[in-house]
Amino acid sequence: MYKILLKILRTRLLTEPLPEPSSDPPRPLLPVTGTLAIRHVDAGSCNACELELHALNGSYYSPEQLGVRFVASPRHADLLLVTGPVSCHMEQALIDTYDAMPFPKAVIAIGDCARNGGCFRGSYAVREGVASVLPVLSVVPGCPPSPAAILSSLEAIVLPATPSVRQIR
Amino acid sequence: MSEEKGKFPDGSGQFSPGMLSGHVFVESSSGDDYLREASVIKNRGGRLVSLWGDAGENGFLYSVFADAEGLRILRTLVRQIPRPSFPSIAFLFPLASRLERTVRDLAGWEPEGLSDFRPWIDHGLWSGPPLAGKALPPKGLPSKEIRGEDYPYVVVRGEGVHEIPVGPVHAGIIEPGHFRFQVVGEKVLRMEERLGYTHKGIRTLIRGRSMQEAFPLISRVSGDSAVAYQWAWAQAVEMATQTVPPDRALWIRSVLLERERIANHLGDLGALGNDAGFGFGLVQFGRLKEDWIRRNQDVFGHRYLMDTLVPGGVSKDLGDAEIRAMLDDVRALKPELLSLKTIYDEHGGLQDRFSETGFLDPMLAGQWGLGGVVGRSSGQMLDLRHDHPVPPYDRERVPVSISRRGDVGARVRVRFQEIRHSLAFIESVLPALPEGPANVPLERCESFREGIGWVEGFRGEILVWARLGPGHTVADAHFHDPSWFLWPTLEMVVPGNLVADFPLINKSFNASYSGHDL
Numbered sequence: 001m002y003k004i005l006l007k008i009l010r011t012r013l014l015t016e017p018l019p020e021p022s023s024d025p026p027r028p029l030l031p032v033t034g035t036l037a038i039r040h041v042d043a044g045s046c047n048a049c050e051l052e053l054h055a056l057n058g059s060y061y062s063p064e065q066l067g068v069r070f071v072a073s074p075r076h077a078d079l080l081l082v083t084g085p086v087s088c089h090m091e092q093a094l095i096d097t098y099d100a101m102p103f104p105k106a107v108i109a110i111g112d113c114a115r116n117g118g119c120f121r122g123s124y125a126v127r128e129g130v131a132s133v134l135p136v137l138s139v140v141p142g143c144p145p146s147p148a149a150i151l152s153s154l155e156a157i158v159l160p161a162t163p164s165v166r167q168i169r
Numbered sequence: 170m171s172e173e174k175g176k177f178p179d180g181s182g183q184f185s186p187g188m189l190s191g192h193v194f195v196e197s198s199s200g201d202d203y204l205r206e207a208s209v210i211k212n213r214g215g216r217l218v219s220l221w222g223d224a225g226e227n228g229f230l231y232s233v234f235a236d237a238e239g240l241r242i243l244r245t246l247v248r249q250i251p252r253p254s255f256p257s258i259a260f261l262f263p264l265a266s267r268l269e270r271t272v273r274d275l276a277g278w279e280p281e282g283l284s285d286f287r288p289w290i291d292h293g294l295w296s297g298p299p300l301a302g303k304a305l306p307p308k309g310l311p312s313k314e315i316r317g318e319d320y321p322y323v324v325v326r327g328e329g330v331h332e333i334p335v336g337p338v339h340a341g342i343i344e345p346g347h348f349r350f351q352v353v354g355e356k357v358l359r360m361e362e363r364l365g366y367t368h369k370g371i372r373t374l375i376r377g378r379s380m381q382e383a384f385p386l387i388s389r390v391s392g393d394s395a396v397a398y399q400w401a402w403a404q405a406v407e408m409a410t411q412t413v414p415p416d417r418a419l420w421i422r423s424v425l426l427e428r429e430r431i432a433n434h435l436g437d438l439g440a441l442g443n444d445a446g447f448g449f450g451l452v453q454f455g456r457l458k459e460d461w462i463r464r465n466q467d468v469f470g471h472r473y474l475m476d477t478l479v480p481g482g483v484s485k486d487l488g489d490a491e492i493r494a495m496l497d498d499v500r501a502l503k504p505e506l507l508s509l510k511t512i513y514d515e516h517g518g519l520q521d522r523f524s525e526t527g528f529l530d531p532m533l534a535g536q537w538g539l540g541g542v543v544g545r546s547s548g549q550m551l552d553l554r555h556d557h558p559v560p561p562y563d564r565e566r567v568p569v570s571i572s573r574r575g576d577v578g579a580r581v582r583v584r585f586q587e588i589r590h591s592l593a594f595i596e597s598v599l600p601a602l603p604e605g606p607a608n609v610p611l612e613r614c615e616s617f618r619e620g621i622g623w624v625e626g627f628r629g630e631i632l633v634w635a636r637l638g639p640g641h642t643v644a645d646a647h648f649h650d651p652s653w654f655l656w657p658t659l660e661m662v663v664p665g666n667l668v669a670d671f672p673l674i675n676k677s678f679n680a681s682y683s684g685h686d687l
Contacts, residue, residue, distance in 0.1 A: 003512050004449055014456055042344050044367040046683045048392025048473050053342045054436065055462070058455035072340035088307055089292045089366045089686075090345055093337045119385045124295070124304035125370035144392070146472070 039077035044087030216538020222276035344682035388475035391684030397626030408620030418482035482608020523578035527674030541629020650684030
């Protein structure tokens with residue numbers, strides 16, 4: 001046990017300062033402040049975006065400091081976070097997940113595939129990004145987008161717009 | 170039947186010397202020849218590596234086997250009358266079953282003698298086999314019937330038996346797939362998979378593309394194995410064009426491959442701790458992995474090393490400062506790994522969850538010829554870096570990490586060992602990089618040529634086949650992920666375990682969905 005404690009002490013606090021919130025989507029985005037429950041759906045990604053979402057949940061980025069957490073059930077979610085170009089085989093499951101979420105709700109598309117199909121665009125087996133299937137609030141481009149870019153986009157949703165309130169937090 | 174070293178008898182498929190040696194190309198004109206050859210391979214102790222259909226002008230079935238010498242690549246003409254078909258070899262190599270079902274789905278050829286008539290990658294959305302004609306995206310959403318919700322899973326009946334359907338959307342950040350459990354109490358009687366949800370039609374997308382247009386797809390077959398796929402692709406293209414990559418490029422490639430292996434193993438070790446209720450492991454290994462992939466970004470310009478390894482070499486040469494920085498990383502990671510291994514080993518609760526969970530019988534692993542982390546954790550001495558080394562693995566030997574226990578704990582131990590060996594490998598390769606260019610232009614390609622690449626990725630053996638046309642256009646390509654064999658093995662391993670142990674067992678396999686579904 002003492003080895004675990006020692007390791008924790010030696011590791012210190014690694015969480016880095018938050019990046020600037022993304023200015024891309026205009027606010028207000030969702031009527032939520034200080035908390036955000038996210039349901040992730042992989043709609044045919046290559047798994048790199050998932051790796052970045054795992055990295056996002058690690059100590060360096062720690063989205064929980066914003067009240068952002070990933071939940072297991074769409075019933076608990078405010079936000080649907082979609083990766084992948086939307087493969088035709090995942091289309092129905094994606095729509096079902098969205099339908100299972102309570103209002104208010106929104107969708108964000110993570111990565112170039114989710115934006116417009118990315119390098120898989122034009123295949124018989126994929127749609128042209130999440131917006132071709134669901135209403136999309138904002139898009140984080142990149143292949144895959146870095147955890148900082150994803151965090152900055154989530155920040156824009158979860159933080160109140162005025163900088164003074166942000167400082168108080 | 171005729172066979173020749175290095176090429177098919179008609180001259181196609183020539184490879185560049187020094188790339189991969191010991192391969193035998195066999196042409197069989199009839200199904201009977203094919204079956205005879207396959208049973209000879211089986212009797213000699215060979216194992217199946219991959220199987221796919223080439224729906225070009227003639228229609229060939231490719232099946233690739235491996236033995237101690239190297240690959241044995243069989244090409245069989247598909248019988249057209251009374252309907253396109255080929256003989257199934259699933260009775261010799263059970264792992265061929267899903268590959269043959271996929272050939273039926275994608276090319277429309279019937280595997281004669283295969284007892285499983287269900288579709289596999291096809292979810293009932295397509296108007297016809299995608300490889301055979303011009304495939305178009307389906308219009309609108311399909312009806313329930315067509316959606317394959319009637320897929321006939323094998324159902325267990327009896328008192329107290331119930332069914333748990335899971336997926337395709339799982340309760341976590343993970344790729345999509347469906348698992349159907351037949352359960353009594355807490356115990357799993359049977360688990361069956363349904364995959365194909367991430368099918369993106371990569372095979373059809375890549376056909377007709379130029380070398381440059383095809384390139385981004387290679388890293389994205391399975392994003393966690395970007396380097397392994399890029400290297401296998403490069404081998405295939407270099408074999409087809411008879412290009413010899415410079416030594417320096419090969420050495421840098423090996424550093425890339427081992428960096429990818431270490432990053433993934435770190436992630437898996439953390440996730441395995443977490444799935445056994447030890448969140449400390451996830452946090453600790455997570456930070457080590459993040460440090461590691463940040464260096465990838467600094468040195469190679471991509472956290473997951475996508476688009477870094479080009480046919481003909483590598484896209485980026487290494488300078489002294491970068492080499493020093495990567496050597497520092499190795500020195501920093503070693504003591505961290507050691508201290509975390511001690512914590513994992515000494516944690517009674519963790520070891521209790523790992524031990525005897527998800528047991529894969531070494532006998533079965535041997536019969537199926539399973540390599541990769543899973544095979545090696547069940548006593549299989551298979552590692553391409555050791556058995557069929559390309560430079561620099563022929564000089565800087567990597568020991569095969571092996572365990573005979575066959576449980577989740579064995580797969581944890583093998584991952585720890587492999588990280589240690591990869592670190593030592595990087596430490597000896599980096600200071601000794603040969604001088605010279607980091608890439609060379611591809612030799613010209615005026616006719617249709619084929620090539621094969623075979624690389625030990627972090628999961629296991631990745632095989633890539635490519636046929637190039639004049640001007641380096643990609644006429645066709647096939648990508649084989651080790652997950653094709655990991656998924657059926659998982660089905661064999663899960664019964665008898667608790668439902669709650671499934672995530673742990675699944676994680677210890679860490680099979681890819683995207684690399685499998687293509």
